[in-house]
Amino acid sequence: MRKVLSLHNWINTLPCDVRTAILQRMRPRDYDDGAAVYSLGDAGHELYLIESGKVSICNYSEAGREVQLAELRDGDCFGEMSLIDGLPRANNAYSVGASRLQVLREQDFRLLYREYPQIALELNQLLCRRVRMSYILVQDASVLTLKDRLARLLSRLGFSVGVADEQGVTVVEGIPHEHLARMLGTTRQSVSRELKVLENAGLLHCSYGRILILDIATLVSNCDSLIGGESIVPDYQDS
Numbered sequence: 001m002r003k004v005l006s007l008h009n010w011i012n013t014l015p016c017d018v019r020t021a022i023l024q025r026m027r028p029r030d031y032d033d034g035a036a037v038y039s040l041g042d043a044g045h046e047l048y049l050i051e052s053g054k055v056s057i058c059n060y061s062e063a064g065r066e067v068q069l070a071e072l073r074d075g076d077c078f079g080e081m082s083l084i085d086g087l088p089r090a091n092n093a094y095s096v097g098a099s100r101l102q103v104l105r106e107q108d109f110r111l112l113y114r115e116y117p118q119i120a121l122e123l124n125q126l127l128c129r130r131v132r133m134s135y136i137l138v139q140d141a142s143v144l145t146l147k148d149r150l151a152r153l154l155s156r157l158g159f160s161v162g163v164a165d166e167q168g169v170t171v172v173e174g175i176p177h178e179h180l181a182r183m184l185g186t187t188r189q190s191v192s193r194e195l196k197v198l199e200n201a202g203l204l205h206c207s208y209g210r211i212l213i214l215d216i217a218t219l220v221s222n223c224d225s226l227i228g229g230e231s232i233v234p235d236y237q238d239s
Contacts, residue, residue: 010077
């Protein structure tokens, strides 16, 4: 499993003068918990940089079940695709808790895009990484059992946002069973059942809103071998 710094941020990796030019054209906008940033099918006229808070990228089934595609955090960018291809939004985005976003309008993006060719290069890298992540999720959903998909999800979360305690246990906090279910497109009851299976196998322990991964190296190694490809995850621990 490979951690990538600024995996969801194409602005940070630009030369200083280009980065400054972009940030100077951005404007802050605050969102309350649950407020929509945009909805499926909307015309896309802005892109966003998360200054603080979290944003969920998701879609909904016909029955209203939420399937979470990503939960983005401080420093992450999103909303670029519609500005590049001119098509409507392909998903929903809403604020998880209060958040502040820096917003870049379409007309400003197009001016900067023409002026600084480095922007296209960085966007190409960002979109390629997202395609790689999408391939992994499609493979997981097509081939793996729910237990193995859950194990791979937990390994990615542990490797990306988990914190190691003094005993070397990786602690993942603030992600309840219902949240895991949305990320896997299943039910909370199914997730709870499979977590118990993984717990009985000695791989993890669930306690009071926390998931303790007892040996993250073993879990990651086992999970990467399920499909045969190395996953990439955003590196939030050192950002």
